[in-house]
Amino acid sequence: xxxxxxxxxxxxxxxxxxxxxxxxxxxxxxxxxxxxxxxxxxxxxxxxxxxxxxxxxxxxxxxxxxxxxxxxxxxxxxxxxxxxxxxxxxxxxxxxxxxxxxxxxxxxxxxxxxxxxxxxxxxxxxxxxxxxxxxxxxxxxxxxxxxxxxxxxxxxxxxxxxxxxxxxxxxxxxxxxxxxxxxxxxxxxxxxxxxxxxxxxxxxxxxxxxx
Amino acid sequence: xxxxxxxxxxxxxxxxxxxxxxxxxxxxxxxxxxxxxxxxxxxxxxxxxxxxxxxxxxxxxxxxxxxxxxxxxxxxxxxxxxxxxxxxxxxxxxxxxxxxxxxxxxxxxxxxxxxxxxxxxxxxxxxxxxxxxxxxxxxxxxxxxxxxxxxxxxxxxxxxxxxxxxxxxxxxxxxxxxxxxxxxxxxxxxxxxxxxxxxxxxxxxxxxxxx
DNA sequence: TCGTGCCCATACTGTACGGTATAGTATGGT
DNA sequence: ACCATACTATACCGTACAGTATGGGCACGA
Numbered sequence: 289x290x291x292x293x294x295x296x297x298x299x300x301x302x303x304x305x306x307x308x309x310x311x312x313x314x315x316x317x318x319x320x321x322x323x324x325x326x327x328x329x330x331x332x333x334x335x336x337x338x339x340x341x342x343x344x345x346x347x348x349x350x351x352x353x354x355x356x357x358x359x360x361x362x363x364x365x366x367x368x369x370x371x372x373x374x375x376x377x378x379x380x381x382x383x384x385x386x387x388x389x390x391x392x393x394x395x396x397x398x399x400x401x402x403x404x405x406x407x408x409x410x411x412x413x414x415x416x417x418x419x420x421x422x423x424x425x426x427x428x429x430x431x432x433x434x435x436x437x438x439x440x441x442x443x444x445x446x447x448x449x450x451x452x453x454x455x456x457x458x459x460x461x462x463x464x465x466x467x468x469x470x471x472x473x474x475x476x477x478x479x480x481x482x483x484x485x486x487x488x489x490x491x492x493x494x495x496x497x498x499x
Numbered sequence: 500x501x502x503x504x505x506x507x508x509x510x511x512x513x514x515x516x517x518x519x520x521x522x523x524x525x526x527x528x529x530x531x532x533x534x535x536x537x538x539x540x541x542x543x544x545x546x547x548x549x550x551x552x553x554x555x556x557x558x559x560x561x562x563x564x565x566x567x568x569x570x571x572x573x574x575x576x577x578x579x580x581x582x583x584x585x586x587x588x589x590x591x592x593x594x595x596x597x598x599x600x601x602x603x604x605x606x607x608x609x610x611x612x613x614x615x616x617x618x619x620x621x622x623x624x625x626x627x628x629x630x631x632x633x634x635x636x637x638x639x640x641x642x643x644x645x646x647x648x649x650x651x652x653x654x655x656x657x658x659x660x661x662x663x664x665x666x667x668x669x670x671x672x673x674x675x676x677x678x679x680x681x682x683x684x685x686x687x688x689x690x691x692x693x694x695x696x697x698x699x700x701x702x703x704x705x706x707x708x709x710x
Numbered sequence: 711t712c713g714t715g716c717c718c719a720t721a722c723t724g725t726a727c728g729g730t731a732t733a734g735t736a737t738g739g740t
Numbered sequence: 741a742c743c744a745t746a747c748t749a750t751a752c753c754g755t756a757c758a759g760t761a762t763g764g765g766c767a768c769g770a
Contacts, residue, residue: 322533325757339718399620405674406617409610419678453694456671463616463670467630483664550748
């Protein structure tokens with residue numbers, strides 16, 4: 289029955305959902321989830337609330353979409369950041385530099401993820417969303433660490449545990465940067481990267497003695 | 500004019516401000532800052548909003564009072580937790596156990612501090628409030644670490660840097676406990692304490708080779 | 711040409727909540 | 741006896757904002 293074409297829908301504005309998600313992310317990252325209303329998000333995308341509700345059922349769906357936007361960007365950005373690294377150890381170092389800079393310098397990143405943690409406490413969907421992302425980040429770093437260990441340094445036993453510890457410190461660092469801005473100075477950042485690298489490769493600093 | 504006395508005020512309900520602060524803290528810690536309104540806080544203290552506004556000028560002052568309540572309790576609790584420790588190293592370990600348990604098991608602690616971090620991003624008063632507390636916690640741990648180093652293990656160089664790294668990891672741990680509840684298992688907690696102790700006393704684990 | 715989904719805008723509703731105005735009570739000083 | 745101050749309760753206001761109702765234009769297929 290019917291002809292062949294006309295499968296189901298015929299969306300003529302497939303760009304809107306991602307555009308709205310991007311607008312939402314930017315506003316959330318600038319002002320926090322609670323301080324942004326749907327009118328602002330719609331306006332930033334060049335439409336009004338009526339249109340927004342065509343693409344998303346409620347604010348929570350927009351929040352989840354903004355989270356996905358963030359996750360995707362993190363992954364492409366970190367891949368790009370380590371692309372120049374020659375050795376595995378160097379790639380690991382570059383990844384750490386990228387992450388530390390994101391945490392300390394990028395205020396938006398800080399505000400957005402802090403807000404996610406807040407929402408996580410009261411919303412299971414946000415929780416699983418972030419959990420998935422965290423799993424990806426952990427897998428990424430575990431890969432880097434094991435690659436770096438194979439060539440060179442002896443080996444800490446459980447790479448995963450080291451990575452967890454490092455990522456925890458990274459989150460704490462993000463929070464601390466909010467009230468101790470002096471850690472944004474280059475020398476401090478360098479020391480922090482060294483400290484995190486020390487967590488991932490404990491034995492590696494046997495020869496150094498200079499801070 | 501007037502006689503000498505009559506200094507200033509004559510509070511007949513000096514218990515109300517701390518009572519309200521305590522009520523506020525408990526509600527905030529249970530439901531988050533944004534999900535608690537002033538009527539609830541007043542009701543929990545056995546009064547109404549009108550009275551509440553006699554003692555506190557606005558919600559923000561109540562929030563700051565609730566923070567102070569939390570800080571004070573943390574300090575007395577941790578002092579109590581390490582009281583049984585015989586050696587400095589043992590006291591350090593007890594402090595870590597206490598902190599890790601607070602972060603992982605105590606959901607209220609998690610929700611409250613996460614909310615504080617959120618508010619910190621947009622309110623300078625909350626920022627300095629937390630900053631002061633963080634300074635006290637850091638000083639506390641630096642004292643424990645240097646005491647533990649004097650007797651025994653060789654020495655990591657800068658105790659303060661190690662403590663910062665440890666506290667950052669602790670914060671991250673708190674957040675991670677929100678979406679990976681399996682780390683609340685006793686064995687995991689023990690491993691985490693060991694990991695943090697390893698951050699504070701890097702050399703110390705030369706003999707061990709287990710787990 | 712007419713209908714039928716897609717997409718968007720305008721206008722509105724309901725409500726939650728921070729804050730205020732105001733009136734009443736209890737107490738302690740003189 | 742009187743009054744001022746400390747405190748509490750009730751009722752209300754203003755506003756911000758999530759979500760809805762509704763209608764219009766536009767493409768396309770019949």
